[in-house]
Every structure is written in structure tokens, then in C-alpha cells.
Amino acid sequence: MSEYLLSLVGGALIGLSSAMLLILNGRIAGISGIVGRLAQGVNWQSNAAFLVGLALGPVGYLTATGKWPEIFIREPLPVVIVAGLLVGFGTRMGSGCTSGHGVVGLARLSPRSLVAVVCFVTAGMLAITILRSLGV
Template identity: 70%
Template structure:
């Protein structure tokens, strides 16, 4: 059970920060939108604070547990770069990313977000099946 507490705490913090941003600023915590607005120079203070908070997550983990979080990446660099480009393209095409649609959109029962999350899940399942040879 204790192995899941860190994940539970992380999920609770994501929910809390997303809710606070929505209640206090009227903004949805979609990372692609926040980074896009930051790059455009729109509402830079709030957007920069949110991005810095995301980047400081591993540092907070280090402070709490006295070691860095374990990360294992087995994919090649070209595959990671392609995946990043596809995620960016999909975020723009879907008018948001998994964080905005999945965390806030589903909580608000947004029909657009429900369709988006189902599409994310189906695409992920298909990608895993194709990469591991389950679909031919």
C-alpha cells in the first residue's frame, strides 16, 4: 500500500492545483495551452509560475524522499522526438492535451473532453498494439 502513496499524493496535488487555477483564475490547467500562452507572452506571470511549478516537481520529490525519482526510458531518441511532435500536433488538433481534457474537462463532464479522452486512450492502445506486434 505504501508504494502507491506517492502516486496518490501526486494525483491529489494535480487535482488541487487544477482546481485552484480554475477557481482563482478561471483558467483550465491544460499544460499545452499554458505553455502556448507563455510562448506568446500572454499572462506570463501566472503561466510562468505554473510551468516553473511543474519543473520543480522532481526537486520537491528529492527534498521529501532524499533521492531522485526513478525514471527508465527504453525508447530511442528519434522515437521519443517523433512521439513529442505527435503529442504537440495532437494537442493543437484536439484543442487541448490530456491534462486539460482529462483532469478538468472530465470533472466538468465536458462532452468535448470525454470524446478527446476516449480518443487519447484508443490511440494509446492502438500505438502499443502496433509497436508490440499485437495488430498486424
């Protein structure tokens, strides 16, 4: 199976699950919002079900390809933890994450999401440019 075909199927599944959550539950599939509502105990059954579905993604990959997805994390665990906390802080500051703004917000033609996605992409490009210039 082609690497691009798997990416296409994965993207289609993300779009389908986001559309279904919006149409059936009236909720935006922003992971930071779902995790935040779950932590607050708001509509916990629906939020927990969505997160369990996300966690079962590798099982779907195993079923489709016969092998587990390969994941390589090169950074030490403390760096990964700090990075995760910074991402969490950023999603709260930006009133959402890339999944909420980039997948659902842009599809809904949300001006706020357009600004957020431009900021995400610009910050990512800037970070990569700086890190590469430092030889990291």
C-alpha cells in the same frame, strides 16, 4: 513509503493545483494551452509560474522521499524529439492535451473532453496492441 501512496499524493496534488488554477485564475490547467499562451506572451507571469512549479516537482519528490525519481528513457533522442513534436501537433488538433481534457474537462463534465479522452485512451490501446503484435 508505498508506491501507491506516492501515486495517490501525486494525483491529489495534480487535482489540487488544477482546481486552484481554475478557481483562482479562471484558467484550465491544460499544459499545451499554458505553453501556447506563454509562447504568445499572453499572461506570461502566471503561465511561467505554473510551468516552473511543474519543473520543481522532482524537488518535491526528493524532499518527500530523500531520493530523486528514477526516469528511464529507452528510445534514442531523435525518436523522443519526433514523438514530442507529434504529441504537440496532436494537442493542437485535439484542442487540448490529456491534462486539460482528462483532469479538468472531465471534472467539469465537458462533453468535448469526454470524447477527447475516449479518443486518447482508444488510440493508446490501439498503439500498444499494434506495437506488441510487431514485437516492439
